[in-house]
Amino acid sequence: MISRSRAGGQICRVLLLLVVALLGGLISAPVANAHGEQTQEAFLRASTVLIYDVKFDKTKVKVGEDLTITGVVRIMDSWPDHTIKEPKTGFLSIVAPGPKFLVRERWLNGQFTPQSVNIHKGETFPFKMVVTARTEGHWHVHPSFAIEGTGTLVGRGEWIDVEPGTLSNDVTLASGEVVNASTYGFTRVAAWHLIAVGLAVFWLIFWLRRPIIARLARVESGETQLITPLDRKVAGGLIVVVLAVLVAGNIYANTSAGVDPMPLQIDRITPVPAAEVAPLVESKITKAEYNKSTDSLDFTLHVKNTSASPVKLSQLQIAEVTFVPVGKPETGMVEGLTITGNEVAPGQEADLKVSVNGAVMREHNLLPLKEPQVRLTGLMFFTDAAGHRQVSEIDEVTSPIFPGK
Numbered sequence: 001m002i003s004r005s006r007a008g009g010q011i012c013r014v015l016l017l018l019v020v021a022l023l024g025g026l027i028s029a030p031v032a033n034a035h036g037e038q039t040q041e042a043f044l045r046a047s048t049v050l051i052y053d054v055k056f057d058k059t060k061v062k063v064g065e066d067l068t069i070t071g072v073v074r075i076m077d078s079w080p081d082h083t084i085k086e087p088k089t090g091f092l093s094i095v096a097p098g099p100k101f102l103v104r105e106r107w108l109n110g111q112f113t114p115q116s117v118n119i120h121k122g123e124t125f126p127f128k129m130v131v132t133a134r135t136e137g138h139w140h141v142h143p144s145f146a147i148e149g150t151g152t153l154v155g156r157g158e159w160i161d162v163e164p165g166t167l168s169n170d171v172t173l174a175s176g177e178v179v180n181a182s183t184y185g186f187t188r189v190a191a192w193h194l195i196a197v198g199l200a201v202f203w204l205i206f207w208l209r210r211p212i213i214a215r216l217a218r219v220e221s222g223e224t225q226l227i228t229p230l231d232r233k234v235a236g237g238l239i240v241v242v243l244a245v246l247v248a249g250n251i252y253a254n255t256s257a258g259v260d261p262m263p264l265q266i267d268r269i270t271p272v273p274a275a276e277v278a279p280l281v282e283s284k285i286t287k288a289e290y291n292k293s294t295d296s297l298d299f300t301l302h303v304k305n306t307s308a309s310p311v312k313l314s315q316l317q318i319a320e321v322t323f324v325p326v327g328k329p330e331t332g333m334v335e336g337l338t339i340t341g342n343e344v345a346p347g348q349e350a351d352l353k354v355s356v357n358g359a360v361m362r363e364h365n366l367l368p369l370k371e372p373q374v375r376l377t378g379l380m381f382f383t384d385a386a387g388h389r390q391v392s393e394i395d396e397v398t399s400p401i402f403p404g405k
């Protein structure tokens with residue numbers, strides 16, 4: 001007996017230490033401040049949906065004020081449909097730490113698209129979203145595009161400061177009544193949750209009050225006479241109660257509404273993709289490889305200028321990162337490109353040597369290390385002197401990339 005109680009005391013002490021360690025960890029843990037999007041594999045971020053040219057019209061707003069996010073979303077031709085199913089339904093939204101903003105408007109290529117839309121590989125949509133700040137604070141916000149069955153990809157994020165203010169979320173219903181959309185119908189939602197929780201808790205307690213392990217042992221031994229007549233009565237009674245609640249709920253909803261109730265409306269639009277602009281160049285990557293000694297991803301790009309003005313490669317988009325040549329990057333762009341022999345005269349052909357800085361790629365988790373696909377996938381942006389721009393997709397196999405640099 002003595003040894004058993006001593007063992008019990010030891011277990012208690014170990015448990016206590018564990019709890020203390022856990023709480024200590026919680027208290028001393030620093031606030032997470034990383035870009036979660038960068039934990040996803042490079043090949044998935046780079047070959048599925050790319051969001052570029054992202055602009056936030058302001059980075060400081062008051063609660064209740066609007067913020068406009070614009071950019072371009074591209075469903076890549078290089079979508080890996082041997083691994084994940086082909087994209088069919090997409091949804092434009094934002095990613096923020098909780099419901100800190102209300103999305104008021106969603107536009108794809110000038111079309112109002114409040115709900116999810118039909119999309120296809122190779123389509124490009126300029127987008128616009130108007131969001132209203134709800135909660136005071138310092139929030140990290142990304143535009144995002146979700147694909148049904150696959151997941152959500154994000155574009156460049158921005159830190160937004162939300163200062164105190166007042167939020168009005170009033171909407172006018174078809175009946176003319178003005179309601180607050182943040183709280184409208186809350187009592188009814190809460191009541192339905194309570195009814196569901198009540199029924200579930202009753203059902204759980206009814207079964208869990210009896211010993212589970214002992215019953216399991218009897219079932220294992222072949223004993224099947226475990227369900228008593230009372231169990232059957234209670235189960236049947238519960239079915240009747242659930243049906244009665246549903247019917248009563250339906251009758252109540254139909255009779256208590258001021259106007260005729262209407263089911264939720266679905267309007268799945270197929271937005272028109274942006275038209276392809278007149279091409280400036282024909283381009284082809286002739287060789288792509290990771291150079292370990294210079295820690296860079298190098299490729300040779302054969303370019304034929306088919307326009308009437310000199311053309312150069314101005315930026316490269318890989319996943320949510322926009323690489324530009326070393327110089328003066330604009331907001332959100334990353335210096336990481338070295339291009340030799342960049343400007344191509346009208347009608348001329350040239351081989352451009354392009355290097356993407358490996359350290360910068362690694363920082364954004366874009367080097368396909370230990371991934372099932374070793375490819376260079378992204379978008380190349382060619383510009384001419386007049387500011388015309390051509391976007392070309394690249395999807396090239398590269399040499400294997402080994403970690404450890």
Ligand SMILES: [Cu+2]
Binds near residue numbers: 034036037140142
């Ligand atoms: Cu981020």
